[in-house]
Amino acid sequence: MRRADTKNEPAVYRRVVLKNASPYHYMKVCLVLEDESTRLSAVDLKQFIVTGLKSLYGEVGAALTFDLLKYDEDSLTALLRVYSRGLVKLWSSLTLLGSYQNQTCAFRVLQVSPFLLALTGNSRELQLD
């Protein structure tokens, strides 16, 4: 917004709306497996997600670029970065992924945000005392 100057002009307001200003969206996802002792490496996880994209959207969908920024092997929690344009595709393929190596699985999407900083905390787990 432009600041109203000190002159005697009436203040001029300009509304600035940024639509999809951020090029990326960040997703925090957690993989839940039927057999909780199964371990996945980061490479396995990315390969698994690409398989899901490919089964839902074909080769064109598998060409969608996304990055696995961070991955915690113990809790199977990952941070994904995807172009905002590809968010719906990636998200829906994660939703429809139902089995990993013949065992049922589910991706729980914990948080989605255009800002990486927003994923540092989760307001839903906030305990207000």
Next chain:
Amino acid sequence: MSVFMDLNLSFTAERSRLKTLIETAAHLGFSTVAINYVFEPATKKKQEIPTPTPIKELIDELPVVQGRYRPIRVLNRLTVVMSDSSHFRPNAAEYRCFDLLSVQPTTEKLFHAACMIYDVDIICISVTEKLPFFFKRAPVNGAIDRGVVFEVSYSAAIRDSTRRRYTIANAISLMESCKGKNVILSSAAEKPLELRGPYDITNLGLLFGLSDRDAKEAVSSTCRSVVLHAETRKSASGIVYTMKTCSESSSQQEAPPADSGEAPAAKRAKLHLTD
């Protein structure tokens, strides 16, 4: 914005599995779920309509919904799979035990009847086979006017890829007729891992041809209107509701009308608005 609901959790006789299913739904953020009893009448022999197990018997303590700090609400729902018009009995007393009533018509004629005449809340769209008929605009509009909603369930799409194709194809074909109005998305999950969170389903709705807004309404406010529609079914035109009170505690009231049945007899609403 109204709360999230998942109006289709498959009933299983296993209590522990049903319990984990409800707990998972609560953890994902659903404030209301409905346990679905499927009734599929066969042509030859007469079958019993299932009676709902009271929620108190199923689960001792209702889990708290994530982020809302109040226990989840659990409803009972009956789905009648119809292949003949005699399968749905409009005034059956057994239907009254259920909070929600839905039908799954398998022919075009029955679909038309379900949309225009039958006093139901939900019409299920088949997702496991290629659509046996085309959704015509007239019955779909009639259903929308009456407040009946269409349900697309997504767990078949998670289970295997052929059904995923049918789910998406049937859903898109429905959206072409109803333009995203009066659609709910529900899980029909049997296992906890087949459930998805409300925002995941909203995103999935975009894939089914819903707009952003309609997709969100499909898991929240449309579901709420279904539950309210179901309540009007039990009352006289949605205005007067009768219930049995204990005879001693309400002695100051006037004498109740002679009522021998166990369920209060409700006056039925006029249905033929569209005729």
